[in-house]
Amino acid sequence: MRDTMELLRLAKEAVSQRAAGTDQKNRALMQMAACLESRIPQILEANARDMEMAKDHISKVMLDRLMLNEKRIRDMAEGIRQVAALPDPVGEVLQEVERPDAGRSNSGGKDGLLIQRITVPMGVIAIIYESRPNVTSDAAALAIKAGSACVLRSGKDAWNSANAIVLAMKAGLEMAGLDPELLQLVEDTSRQSAVALMKARGLVDLLIPRGGASLIRTCVEQANVPCIETGTGICHVYVDRAADLSMAADIVYNAKTSRPSVCNAEEVLLVHEAVAEEFLPIIKRRLVDDRLLEGLAPVELRLDEKAQALIPGTPAQEKDFDTEFLDYILAVKVVSSADEAIRHIGAHSTHHSDAIVTADAAAAEEFTARVDSAAVYVNASTRFTDGGEFGLGCEMGISTQKLHARGPMGLRELVSYKYVVKGSGQIR
């Protein structure tokens, strides 16, 4: 098994060479996609080994995420081609200043000092993720397009699949004349290798942990490399006193039930007391009774005291308002004002996506101004928080922090910038 630090050094060395231009990167991406498709049998064979080893200890949902078939591999290749089609985020001149009054040495020329702020690659981007094989190809494609090396630390259950995918993509890089060392799969899948990435100062320029709350917490506590927190979403929908209750019910239904396992799904419903008596029975009917009639999983409602007085459900415990259920469970609280809702969100949200449903423009304005989350919605479902929906193309994850990137991270969020200053002998 190769040492994680050694892989990082290889990646750093590869990315320290002169960066590839747009055309070469795009050719490499097209070759990576072609190699994925030409190696479908090998990738499926590796995936079958992963499935066999995992089948007794992971859930059906997780097994389905892990499973590859020909269509899924072709979709991954298509994803890489889509990244090739996106504009190159590197080399953009963000700002240009000429300072004609800059001091100049006697031997200097006639021109001013030209100061340009230009986007540049991050360097080595490391990603810690779990068992979805398509993250392997998505992350690699985005990193390569962004001019960076990519060090992937896949979950143990998907390692053989990830390895087969990485080998195919490395072949693609090589065919386009790029250094295959730009792409590395960490061989050690123990906890140590994740911590090694978090501590690899000088070798990891950006670490993106994609996973549950405990991985993110470990990163925050242990990492001394630059790190972007992603993905945990305790998302709220606040139904204001001035809400169109039919619209509100549709939004709550969609945000909670359309895909409860994802980070932009609703976990907490806040209802203004002026409409709670009318609205909560509607919600109970939509999320529980109607779904039972339709043979769908009903949503378990965990109710604060005021809500319990209005509809039947499970009494909520304090921790229910701080839990990312990722399941058919919804915590419900009745509030006496928009201010109380905003304060509750400030104290309990993971700052991912939070929504207000209201016809009152002032309440909407207050909510969007004061709720400090990556995406703040008025009269729409939180489920829209997504790179594709927001028009960024592919995404590397959804940042819940305020530094550098917020919300869905596309190519633009995977580059840095530098100042390039050109003179003719200027001194200060």
Next chain:
Amino acid sequence: MRDTMELLRLAKEAVSQRAAGTDQKNRALMQMAACLESRIPQILEANARDMEMAKDHISKVMLDRLMLNEKRIRDMAEGIRQVAALPDPVGEVLQEVERPDAGRSNSGGKDGLLIQRITVPMGVIAIIYESRPNVTSDAAALAIKAGSACVLRSGKDAWNSANAIVLAMKAGLEMAGLDPELLQLVEDTSRQSAVALMKARGLVDLLIPRGGASLIRTCVEQANVPCIETGTGICHVYVDRAADLSMAADIVYNAKTSRPSVCNAEEVLLVHEAVAEEFLPIIKRRLVDDRLLEGLAPVELRLDEKAQALIPGTPAQEKDFDTEFLDYILAVKVVSSADEAIRHIGAHSTHHSDAIVTADAAAAEEFTARVDSAAVYVNASTRFTDGGEFGLGCEMGISTQKLHARGPMGLRELVSYKYVVKGSGQIR
């Protein structure tokens, strides 16, 4: 003494209210400046106490930095007024997408989903700094203009001065109808309060340590709040084989001697072996002999083996190439290629400011592409890395990291953004 966490909670609560508009912030800044000027006697009295306590244990240079007089206070007030005159960085729509095809509930309206990416305040910005009283007013002014609360942790030696300045600025905030709790000076000047700021997750949205390498290192190791590394500069000037040697000598002289105590001063000179025999004697004459004749402090040259063969000087030790001298000392190394220079900089630079002197466009291009520093110079002095010089107005520090902000941080680097999404019942 008030508890640091309590001050942070007051700041967080103050900034969680509806943010002030541009006019109100600018009025507050003008009042802050006026209050500084109207309290000159009180501030001078507090500063005299600091000077008295510090005079026996800090250097003359540090005492001069600490010292206030009427002119310096008026300059601080003028600095605040300059911040008032800068454009408001908050509320700028960076991007706008309308998605007419977004799904819609039956009760929804006719329009598409409007997705805006808008700049927003960070929240609570904390700054750990040393003994320069003007940092107190500069940092507070920038934070207030950026819509944030500001928690200042001044060095012990300047605490009375900082407190008098903060009291004046709080009075100014209040006169403009802003909450004076937006501005806090940490009362505990022990190491604990610095660590408390580094660990105050949820209360500090951005921590900026301004100080020496050891403070930055502590932050990197201990902080679990978002943090921007600033200021340490091991800056290189590389004199290429194709350099105009007269221009090169002027640039080296300026970068090393114009203000050796600042972070953008040169610490290491790299010379191509093809010109070393001609160039190093010029440098020795300019930095040592001529300065002695002029009665100025000569620069101590710490020479690698090849340089020692060409000019007299101190033999360099390995650590001399990894030291921010901030003094009249220059480490000198002869390299055999531009590639060796670029690699040396990659291994030893703090990624602040590095320069090449060359008439060869290809070498310049290679250098600017591969040197991974906040500011990369061609034929100009590293001393230009500065918010004012780069046209950003005031600066909060110079970032040496690649995430979020790089190089001089002005107002634009002190805000975050959020997505505000407005719909009429859209669901996904």
